[in-house]
Amino acid sequence: MKYNKLGRTDLDISVIGLGTMTWGLQNTQAEGFEQMDYALAQGVNFFDTAEMYAIPPSAETYGATETIIGNWFASRLNRDKVILASKIAGPGLSWIRDGKNIIDRKNIQLAVDASLKRLQTDYIDLYQLHWPNRGSYHFGQVWDYAPKFDVQAEQDNFLEVLQTMQDLIQAGKIRHIGLSNETAWGMTQWLQLAEKNNLPRMASIQNEYSLICRHFEPDLSEIAMHEDCGLLAWSPLCRGMLSGKYLNGARPEGARITIETRPEHRIYPQTDAAIKEYIDLAKAHDLDACQMALSFVNNQPFVSSTLIGATNMAQLKSNIDSIDLNLSDEVYQQIKNIRREYPMPF
Numbered sequence: 001m002k003y004n005k006l007g008r009t010d011l012d013i014s015v016i017g018l019g020t021m022t023w024g025l026q027n028t029q030a031e032g033f034e035q036m037d038y039a040l041a042q043g044v045n046f047f048d049t050a051e052m053y054a055i056p057p058s059a060e061t062y063g064a065t066e067t068i069i070g071n072w073f074a075s076r077l078n079r080d081k082v083i084l085a086s087k088i089a090g091p092g093l094s095w096i097r098d099g100k101n102i103i104d105r106k107n108i109q110l111a112v113d114a115s116l117k118r119l120q121t122d123y124i125d126l127y128q129l130h131w132p133n134r135g136s137y138h139f140g141q142v143w144d145y146a147p148k149f150d151v152q153a154e155q156d157n158f159l160e161v162l163q164t165m166q167d168l169i170q171a172g173k174i175r176h177i178g179l180s181n182e183t184a185w186g187m188t189q190w191l192q193l194a195e196k197n198n199l200p201r202m203a204s205i206q207n208e209y210s211l212i213c214r215h216f217e218p219d220l221s222e223i224a225m226h227e228d229c230g231l232l233a234w235s236p237l238c239r240g241m242l243s244g245k246y247l248n249g250a251r252p253e254g255a256r257i258t259i260e261t262r263p264e265h266r267i268y269p270q271t272d273a274a275i276k277e278y279i280d281l282a283k284a285h286d287l288d289a290c291q292m293a294l295s296f297v298n299n300q301p302f303v304s305s306t307l308i309g310a311t312n313m314a315q316l317k318s319n320i321d322s323i324d325l326n327l328s329d330e331v332y333q334q335i336k337n338i339r340r341e342y343p344m345p346f
Contacts, residue, residue: 001043002323004304006083007203008228009176011125013046013083015298016320017232019309020047024054024064026254026311032068033075035316040081042320048206048232048307050087050130051115052096056261059095063118070120085126085232086115087180087206091133102133104157105164112173127165128178128206133157138181138208140265140346142215147185158189162199169200178232180206184219191227204304206232211293211335212274212345213238221302230304236297237308237319238266243290244279247272254311266346274342281334287325290315294322296335 003012018039023032036047053065066086073079088111091102101107115124131138134154137145168174179187179202187205194201205224209216209231216224216231224230237243239256246267251258257267282289297306310316327335 004230006126006176006304007230008201009203011083011176013305014044015305016044016323017046017048017305017307018044019234019307020049020065020069021053021055022309022311023068025061026256026259029068029071033072034313035310036072038313038316039320044320045081046083046085046305048085050089051111052089052093052130056259057093062095066115066118070118074120079121083125084119084121085128085178086119086124087128087130090129090131103129103161105160108161108164108168112168116173123172124174126176126178126203127174128180129161131181132186136181136183137215155189155193158193159197162194162197165200176203178202178204178206182207184223187220187223187229191229202229204230204232206234208235209233209297210236210238211242211278211296212271212342214339224302231302232305232307233297233303234307236294236306237290241266241271242275242278242293244275247275268346270342271345274338274345277338277342281331281338285328285331288318291318291322291325292327292331294319295325295327298322299326
């Protein structure tokens with residue numbers, strides 16, 4: 001396994017991070033345990049979860065993933081072996097704190113305490129803001145995103161959040177903080193306000209990033225690299241779409257998009273066309289298409305960790321093995337060519 005520093009902290013996190021959101025719906029607790037056991041044995045020390053998991057989100061599955069991880073810690077007695085990340089949900093889910101779950105002091109304190117209880121731990125290594133209160137262009141909103149908000153009100157909220165996080169760090173409940181699904185404006189505001197007010201600094205940003213979702217480049221990637229606030233890349237296989245299993249309208253039984261309860265904004269003819277090009281590229285170079293896609297993300301200079309998510313052990317093993325794959329210059333050049341043809345397929 002390879003490791004990167006988490007921002008400016010003293011933590012070394014595995015370049016392959018273990019995403020956990022399928023546990024509690026697509027995967028049983030026993031399957032989650034098996035995945036964690038195997039990943040840890042392969043040197044994966046960074047696990048990412050969230051209060052709203054399992055996914056697709058619902059009142060029935062809320063908190064299930066954290067509960068499974070907590071039961072694993074209690075069973076294995078190995079909390080110290082894992083760098084654990086979790087997240088507070090932003091607004092919009094009616095079953096979380098009666099739908100009044102904006103990210104502010106009151107909700108952060110409630111969310112942290114509830115997560116610690118489910119996780120059966122005294123501390124969370126990286127506590128992240130799942131999405132901004134003001135909204136963002138993520139989750140399929142890129143085509144219509146029109147930022148309009150009260151700048152002063154946002155900055156006042158950012159300061160309240162940072163001050164709350166400082167209190168939680170001093171109390172020993174969390175160690176470091178991070179962003180998720182944030183924009184370039186938001187990222188720079190968080191970093192500047194922290195520096196100006198001597199408050200905790202965002203160590204990372206967890207945004208979607210894959211061969212066919214590259215909104216992180218070039219502006220966010222520049223900030224990530226030069227402000228030491230690296231990307232934790234979620235959905236590096238684009239919900240498994242880069243495997244080709246959903247091509248031509250296929251919906252395998254039990255697969256993520258098959259069971260998804262929300263509209264899928266990634267399904268378009270041009271998305272299928274781009275995926276076919278990447279799969280053909282992998283075949284031409286005798287590569288596994290998923291490992292090629294993951295290696296591309298693993299080796300980006302602004303990526304701190306690639307968050308894989310698997311529903312079976314064969315997928316998990318193959319995904320982790322991508323750490324040993326280095327793509328040739330020719331493959332990188334052909335990836336550039338495909339991107340020029342399909343720069344933004346969804």
